[in-house]
Amino acid sequence: MSDQKTLQINAELDEQEYTRAGSYESRKKLYRQLRGLLGGKGAGPLARAASGNNAAAIRDSLRLYLNAINTVDLLTAQQEVELAKRIEAGDEDARAHMIEANLRLVVSIAKRYAEGGLSLTDLIQEGNIGLMQAVQKFDYRRGYKFSTYATWWIRQAITRALSNDSRTIRLPVHVIEALRNIRKIRPRLAAELGREPTPGEIGAELNLTAERVTQIVEAGRTIVSLDAALGDDGEDTILDQVADDHAPSPDEEFMRAQGYSVLRSALGELDERERDVLQLRYGLNGTKTSSLDEIGRKWGVTRERVRQIQRSAEEKIRNSSVADYHEVIAS
Template sequence: MDPAQKAAADAMPADTGRKGRRRAKAAIDLKPDMTTDSLQLFLKDIGKVRLLTAQEEVELAKRIERGDLDAKQKMVESNLRLVVSIAKNYRNQGLPFLDLIQEGTLGLVRAAEKFDYRKGFKFSTYATWWIRQAIARALADKARTIRIPVHVVEKLNKIGRAERKLVTELGREPTPEEIAEVTGIDPEEVDSIKRSAQAPVSLEKPVGDEEESEFGQFIADEKAESPFDRAADLLTKEALKEALENLSYRERRVLELRYGLGGEHPRTLDEVGRTFNVTRERIRQIENQSLKKLQQLGEAQKLREVT
């Protein structure tokens, strides 16, 4: 069934534990034939839902822990704006916007089920990882074009389990070093394996704070308007990896974090700045410098050959 055909009753599955609690009622109402106007009304409606206070989140989490399905629904409904906000970063990557919202809602439901209020984290901070993972996984399943070797899949699953564990413990996305400590896999290999599982990246993907440019504009093009340029709209993960290897580790990480490459999710200049403990302006400088390097390296020809 198409994700957009599911109401939140499908997004909030029945408990498979021994108590066998019934399926929760719908939290959102996404129709497959939803028009642009009705989508706008839906977005307007969820915008009217009052945000929860920290104390209300704790109280709902306690009720959810006791199996209260109404509490789970309220937690989900009160955070749907977060799903929409995150889903916007994944447009033009292979799935309709409604599908992205639906997949993100699945992640939000999972976060509501797993949230541990005792650790003192904000629910939205914790839920962000689950929402992004759900959307990224759906995009990868939809768009992946290269089969990943079995041994890599095994390590990827191990990394995924460690990530989920660490997110629960830390209340945020773990670093490659933290994942390495749990899995015993070298941090560089953790980074590489996560990149190997990424979905292809569209050359038409909007980039920059104002989305005024497309990623493909930063790849050197010696034969503009060639048949290849008109026909090809995907950049495979292996080709992208080869191009990024010409950059320093820091430059590569900035691009991965800014544009959602290598299994990452798109982040703002401020978010990346906090990761590297530098200002947003410094990140902007590194970003521009890295993109210029890609252009000057003339990687376009190599990418065409791999594609």
Template sequence: MSPRPPKSDTAQQKDKANVEKSAHETAVTSSQISSVSDDDIVELPDKALHEINQALEENELEKEIFVPSETPLFGANNNDSERDPTRLYLNEIGFVPLLTAEEEINLARRLQKGDEAARKHMIEANLRLVVKIARRQMNRGLALLDLIEEGNIGLMRAVEKFDPERGFRFSTYATWWIRQTIDRALMNQTRTIRLPIHIIKEINLYVRATRYLAHVLGRDPTPEDVARHLDHPIATVKKMMGLNERTTSVDAIRNDDQDKSLLDTLIDESTPDPSEVLQDDDLHRHINLWLSQLSDKQKTVVEYRFGLHGKEVSTLAEVGEIIGITRERVRQIQIEALHRLRDILEREGLSEDVLK
């Protein structure tokens, strides 16, 4: 691999600042690494590792990742790469020399003896593997840099636990850990309602069984089909499948209409029924007509006592203070006004219940 061309002092300072920024975006702490419980990610037996290794070879994943390049993954002359932390990060890790099988074994053995430099070298040489796996998990709710950060945690855990004497390449072993930590992050962070990891794993089991049965049966399987296929209690299947229901934002744009959100299609429960509005308008019109047949003092007392025409409901004493008469006189005027209104309603063939 030929050396990189020299840069000016200004360019070197600019690169250093950008590298520090992109490194911060994908940095992980020791507490984050330790948060990946070994109980959540089961150690694979040799047979499973062999299957992963075979799959990697068939898909040529290693060839795609581990071809050293003398140029950045994105053009070095692209000004956007200096501003985009993701592109800058990918450019930088593209220049890290890759390891041969012999170098992996040597570094792993040194690492087992506590060599921190060997650990750092092993991690940096495999960062591209994380990026490749993370890219395959895009569009599932997390940004690429977030996926890379989670994958890097899995890579670091794989470096700590890798045993070179098992006869497998490190990439084979690390792939499992990287995928599991990314999947774990997706399970944890992309649900509006968070569920325990073991519950999500069980839900995923039922989802996979449902997809398989749909393919085999040629129809959507029932909970009974899934329970019979997995030999699980049907009550458990129904409960877990119920937990798989997803929430969505009411502001999300509908797939069939780019101009409308889900909120635009919901019924406004606070909007009154049009027929009720018409009835209320008709009642108010009649009340105004009936009140107009009372004396001014009777009308004022009724309005204040019953809160009509925007007035606050008031006590007898409060109404007396407003119009300058005694509490008892207000009571008498109210009785007179109500009698007058009853007479008006009877004359029009209505019951006083219309006012209730």
């Protein structure tokens, strides 16, 4: 963890603002605990442990940190709204309270990435920065829980740190991005073609030559750490999780996810065939995404007819009574 980022955390939680009139003495004590653990101008035990190899020191520092944040009660939905209103009005004490109450969320998310190359202490500190951004941008008027919204910002902060960590990623970021795109597009092409796509076919989709596609794939195979499993289930890899500079922002991704939730509800207004076409095209309700040809074979119609059904269904949803539809299927 760089001194600059450590200082950023402490600047965000300035003690004078944090302990202003009206704050509880217990909050002042907690602030000092957290500041000491995270490290300030002189690195605290959490920061020192992160930069060293003393396993016992790391465990002790994490234990102290977790004990400190566990003293803060979780917020109810009503409390979140009340704090958000105060934050919007410039109340820094409310802002600090919102951050405190969600530090455990950061730890929970950080643990998922503990095998990605960064220490858990580094991941927690990166996640805390994402949490602070979420607090700043949260809009209580939309009606969703803060923890749901904050998760997107915390994950982005952590994955971006992983992608920039030289101990884990040993390829240029643009190559990592290209490799990710190749891995994303290959299954779709295989489904449409009914066979494994050639480097040339993949390259045509990504504006790359066949030779370049082959070079990128080979480069990825030489970096074992890119395929290291993350989490207990082992399903995600570092490459799957690293941040994409051209990807939507956490705000955009969050609203897209909320839109999918609305879309699933709206499917009830469609007939069976329209509903099935959309579910298969967008992978809703646990289904795999399918090509127009695959859906056409299932329903005994041409791919063009499937396209017409899809557009008709999308138009019905756009004109339906379902509120706050976020144009998830705009295409």
